[in-house]
Amino acid sequence: MSSLSASESVPTKGLSVKVENLSVTYRTTFERVPTFKNAITRFGRGQRAVREVEALKNVTFDVPDGTALGIIGNNGAGKSTLMRALAGILPPTEGRIEVNGRISPLLSLGVGFNPMLSGRENIILGGLASGLSRAQVVARAEEVTAFAGLEEFIDAPMRTYSSGMYSRLAFSVAVHMDPDILMIDEALSAGDATFKTKAAEKMGELRESARAFFLVSHSLASIKQLCNDAIWLHKGTLMMRGTPEEVTAAYADFVNVGESAVILEDL
Numbered sequence: 675m676s677s678l679s680a681s682e683s684v685p686t687k688g689l690s691v692k693v694e695n696l697s698v699t700y701r702t703t704f705e706r707v708p709t710f711k712n713a714i715t716r717f718g719r720g721q722r723a724v725r726e727v728e729a730l731k732n733v734t735f736d737v738p739d740g741t742a743l744g745i746i747g748n749n750g751a752g753k754s755t756l757m758r759a760l761a762g763i764l765p766p767t768e769g770r771i772e773v774n775g776r777i778s779p780l781l782s783l784g785v786g787f788n789p790m791l792s793g794r795e796n797i798i799l800g801g802l803a804s805g806l807s808r809a810q811v812v813a814r815a816e817e818v819t820a821f822a823g824l825e826e827f828i829d830a831p832m833r834t835y836s837s838g839m840y841s842r843l844a845f846s847v848a849v850h851m852d853p854d855i856l857m858i859d860e861a862l863s864a865g866d867a868t869f870k871t872k873a874a875e876k877m878g879e880l881r882e883s884a885r886a887f888f889l890v891s892h893s894l895a896s897i898k899q900l901c902n903d904a905i906w907l908h909k910g911t912l913m914m915r916g917t918p919e920e921v922t923a924a925y926a927d928f929v930n931v932g933e934s935a936v937i938l939e940d941l
């Protein structure tokens with residue numbers, strides 16, 4: 675069990691994940707572009723400014739074992755932030771997270787892989803990050819490569835990969851490390867049509883075997899098809915928790931675009 679707060683506690687029985695009053699605030703400093711007047715008086719030097727973004731605000735929910743939880747919400751709602759916090763990449767600003775089990779590596783585009791290393795070396799790093807031994811990861815490297823369809827490219831540096839190749843490898847690493855808790859950002863399965871089908875099948879399989887499954891997706895159809903529970907985040911706040919049917923319907927009403935799958939895919 676990994677607990678991401680100062681207070682240690684006994685694992686909560688029957689729960690894969692427990693999130694209590696979780697807030698995450700990003701704090702970034704940047705150089706404010708000087709106005710013309712300031713530029714004259716300050717000789718063009720910019721001012722340091724601090725910007726705080728409350729990406730998650732006081733979010734509380736439990737995930738019982740056996741849950742396939744869909745996470746929906748507009749761009750910037752806090753979905754990726756929640757995944758990163760659950761994966762232990764981002765510490766909570768406030769509140770606590772309890773994760774009971776080994777979580778899949780979160781290798782989203784541009785995060786987690788080292789582009790200067792080969793695909794094969796990154797598979798090893800991803801596997802080690804998810805808690806497997808080197809021997810265990812080496813043993814499944816071929817399977818990971820074959821699933822991603824990257825046999826010819828696996829020893830080339832990842833900076834030479836297309837974005838589709840990159841996300842296929844990220845998806846493949848995540849699903850082949852036997853995680854207790856599988857977290858998938860559906861953007862990762864956005865390869866070509868053949869890969870999409872293969873990825874959907876694999877997600878269905880793992881949903882059955884993993885202790886818990888988290889799916890972030892803009893496709894309400896996928897959430898309804900693959901999940902048995904759902905949450906909706908909006909501007910960092912948990913708007914609703916319920917069945918995928920209830921939550922996707924409320925979200926669709928909220929964004930007021932009706933049930934058109936084509937439009938909903940792009941939300």
Ligand SMILES: Nc1ncnc2c1ncn2[C@@H]1O[C@H](COP(=O)(O)OP(=O)(O)OP(=O)(O)O)[C@@H](O)[C@H]1O
Pocket residue numbers: 700701702727728729747748749750751752753754755756
């Ligand atoms: N590294 C960061 N530094 C500063 N602000 C950030 C950072 N990452 C995300 N944010 C901000 O936090 C908020 C939540 O972002 P997040 O990426 O979690 O949203 P999301 O729901 O995953 O969006 P999308 O559907 O576009 O992927 C946004 O306002 C975003 O601008």
